[in-house]
Amino acid sequence: MRSVGRAFAQVATAAVIVLVSLVAMPAVAQDKQAAAKPAKAASFDASACLACHTPVKAFYDSGKHKTVGCNACHDGTAEHLTDSKKRPATKTDLATCGGCHQNQYKSYAQMDFHRTARYEKKQMTGPAPDPAYDLLMTPHGFTKEHNLPRGHTFALLDQYVVDRAFGGRFAPKDKWRYLSASGDFKVWDILTDLYPDNTDQKVFMPGTAAAANPVCLSCKTQDHILEWAYMGDPVPGAKWSRTSKVVEAAKSVNHALNCIFCHDPHAAKPRIVRDALIEAVTRTDAPTLYSQDPRKTKVDVKDMGVRGFTRKIGMLERYDGRLQCGQCHVEYNCNPGFNPNTGEPITMADKRTNYFPFVDVNNVLKAYDGIQFRDFRNQFTGAALWKAQHPDVETYYNSTHEKLGIDCAACHMPKVKDAKTGKFYTSHWQTNPKNYLKETCLQCHGTWTEQQARYVIESMASHYQGKVRHAEFWLTQFINKFGPAQLVGVSEDALKAARAKHGEAHANWEWWTAANGASFHNLDLAKASLAKSVTASQEGIKILDDAIKAKQAAPPAAAAPAAAPPAPAAPK
Numbered sequence: 001m002r003s004v005g006r007a008f009a010q011v012a013t014a015a016v017i018v019l020v021s022l023v024a025m026p027a028v029a030q031d032k033q034a035a036a037k038p039a040k041a042a043s044f045d046a047s048a049c050l051a052c053h054t055p056v057k058a059f060y061d062s063g064k065h066k067t068v069g070c071n072a073c074h075d076g077t078a079e080h081l082t083d084s085k086k087r088p089a090t091k092t093d094l095a096t097c098g099g100c101h102q103n104q105y106k107s108y109a110q111m112d113f114h115r116t117a118r119y120e121k122k123q124m125t126g127p128a129p130d131p132a133y134d135l136l137m138t139p140h141g142f143t144k145e146h147n148l149p150r151g152h153t154f155a156l157l158d159q160y161v162v163d164r165a166f167g168g169r170f171a172p173k174d175k176w177r178y179l180s181a182s183g184d185f186k187v188w189d190i191l192t193d194l195y196p197d198n199t200d201q202k203v204f205m206p207g208t209a210a211a212a213n214p215v216c217l218s219c220k221t222q223d224h225i226l227e228w229a230y231m232g233d234p235v236p237g238a239k240w241s242r243t244s245k246v247v248e249a250a251k252s253v254n255h256a257l258n259c260i261f262c263h264d265p266h267a268a269k270p271r272i273v274r275d276a277l278i279e280a281v282t283r284t285d286a287p288t289l290y291s292q293d294p295r296k297t298k299v300d301v302k303d304m305g306v307r308g309f310t311r312k313i314g315m316l317e318r319y320d321g322r323l324q325c326g327q328c329h330v331e332y333n334c335n336p337g338f339n340p341n342t343g344e345p346i347t348m349a350d351k352r353t354n355y356f357p358f359v360d361v362n363n364v365l366k367a368y369d370g371i372q373f374r375d376f377r378n379q380f381t382g383a384a385l386w387k388a389q390h391p392d393v394e395t396y397y398n399s400t401h402e403k404l405g406i407d408c409a410a411c412h413m414p415k416v417k418d419a420k421t422g423k424f425y426t427s428h429w430q431t432n433p434k435n436y437l438k439e440t441c442l443q444c445h446g447t448w449t450e451q452q453a454r455y456v457i458e459s460m461a462s463h464y465q466g467k468v469r470h471a472e473f474w475l476t477q478f479i480n481k482f483g484p485a486q487l488v489g490v491s492e493d494a495l496k497a498a499r500a501k502h503g504e505a506h507a508n509w510e511w512w513t514a515a516n517g518a519s520f521h522n523l524d525l526a527k528a529s530l531a532k533s534v535t536a537s538q539e540g541i542k543i544l545d546d547a548i549k550a551k552q553a554a555p556p557a558a559a560a561p562a563a564a565p566p567a568p569a570a571p572k
Contacts, residue, residue: 044070044077055304063269065266092222092225097259107428109182110182112431112432117179118147118161119147120147120148121133136475136476139379140376141211155257157190157256159217164208166201166208168205169194170250171192171194172191172192174190187253199247214246215353216246219332221255222258224249235309237307243348262319270319272323273314282299286367289359290322290323298317302314330394331388331511332389346373364507383506388510392518395521399521400524412430414427414433434457464523471508471512474541482498490547505540512530
């Protein structure tokens with residue numbers, strides 16, 4: 001299996017391995033997809049461009065795209081060469097790459113109709129059903145809407161319309177009919193701003209939250225890559241930063257999960273661009289899964305800033321889903337919070353709002369303790385808690401398949417055959433491997449049938465989900481114990497100890513409601529962590545039960561002596 005897995009990793013020409021999802025688009029986008037044709041190689045002398053854009057020269061000269069003119073991917077090059085102040089426009093849409101890489105482009109925009117749009121995880125059949133989820137997560141914004149992921153091309157669109165992001169500001173022009181078609185599209189061909197007279201980030205509709213910020217966008221799109229400084233720092237020359245008005249930033253971008261996340265457009269080689277991941281893999285102050293990985297892929301960090309500010313990319317020695325998928329399929333902080341030790345608010349001006357711990361579930365609280373950060377306080381217990389994102393890569397690390405050298409692409413982006421030419425290409429339909437078992441599971445498990453492979457996968461998922469429900473039960477029982485404890489007036493020391501247990505129990509449950517495919521990625525780690533959650537909840541319940549009993553057993557305090565009656569008033 002090791003050799004097969006490594007073979008998959010070596011041949012993977014990944015684009016962006018992120019969420020397994022989908023969305024819809026207007027019919028015009030379908031025409032656009034069908035009309036994608038290989039671009040004609042127009043004669044273009046790149047020497048004048050490379051004379052100024054020196055960071056690009058080495059990539060361009062050594063890569064497969066060295067015969068592609070700059071004008072193939074940049075509009076306005078002639079004007080720019082005449083007047084350097086007239087900046088050319090960089091094409092960041094998928095169709096530009098799809099003109100040559102048609103199979104990859106078409107598969108990338110393929111619809112997965114097994115995943116319905118806006119399917120809330122809080123439904124009874126979801127990973128985190130209510131009423132438990134709201135009890136455990138209130139008042140966090142995810143209680144407004146918490147959905148299963150859909151396809152990569154829909155990640156940006158779905159973020160704009162989810163009830164927790166923009167307070168109900170944005171809506172589809174065609175209402176729910178926008179879901180009737182699928183493929184590549186521009187977000188602003190589909191959406192409209194219901195409140196165009198302002199750019200305030202606030203709640204416009206009851207039942208929504210306005211939690212989105214500019215760092216959120218950097219996982220969904222890189223349309224703004226040339227105008228965003230490293231780590232989103234607000235520095236001169238950079239148009240967008242962590243502190244920018246998110247509504248303005250959102251309205252300036254159109255394309256989700258661009259090819260340039262994982263493919264350098266000049267060298268046509270693998271890369272990463274998410275700044276917080278680059279920071280994580282170069283970090284020396286604390287261990288990460290990457291720093292402790294004996295098989296880690298070398299990352300050559302380059303400063304590409306030619307506009308007066310730092311802008312980094314990381315070139316990879318080979319395709320590696322743990323890094324490329326890890327640009328988004330990871331636990332990261334991208335929002336304000338507070339210092340749990342002092343209670344001081346942490347705003348978007350603070351670099352802690354763009355942070356990848358890049359550790360597993362056993363070390364995630366330690367990582368956030370190290371930077372003194374928590375997301376919110378539970379409304380019912382007052383405990384300082386952490387909110388997970390989607391720690392898929394960290395879950396996969398040190399699993400059975402990962403140790404065998406099997407890359408993410410082996411299961412999510414296999415080699416498939418072009419029906420017309422008979423040639424193989426890398427599918428960019430990053431979906432559940434159950435959608436192509438012959439090309440994934442059966443490549444290693446050759447004695448299985450598709451039915452057997454599906455049966456194993458679904459059995460693992462059922463077992464896993466039972467363990468999540470078990471942890472959830474004990475965590476709800478624990479939270480419900482705080483009310484009676486506070487009612488009888490247990491000591492603050494007891495409540496403090498119980499809140500610490502709540503944080504531990506919560507982290508070992510919340511990780512698994514946020515992770516995707518965890519039952520298959522690393523079932524052993526999931527079971528061990530969820531067992532820790534159960535134990536912490538039970539220990540917390542005992543702390544409060546003992547405190548309640550001690551309070552009830554204590555003799556009532558002696559009544560204070562009655563105050564002497566007031567002296568009679570002096571006669572007037």
